[in-house]
Amino acid sequence: VLGNVKRAISGTYHAVRQAKYARRYLAEAAYRFNRRFRLEQMLPRLATALMRCRPCPESVLRMASNFHG
Numbered sequence: 001v002l003g004n005v006k007r008a009i010s011g012t013y014h015a016v017r018q019a020k021y022a023r024r025y026l027a028e029a030a031y032r033f034n035r036r037f038r039l040e041q042m043l044p045r046l047a048t049a050l051m052r053c054r055p056c057p058e059s060v061l062r063m064a065s066n067f068h069g
Contacts (some may be wrong), residue, residue: 035042
């Protein structure tokens, strides 16, 4: 399992060298691992999440894309 996590992270993020972001990378890997067998639920869950969330102004989206911490 650890090898799969390392491969998933190195395949997605080619320059993982900063230990301060390791928790985020591992959290994403755990999220993907825990949901890999629920493919039939993916689209309905995405649609539900999209309908429940409030609109987000473009300025906020641009701030989020510049976030590095």
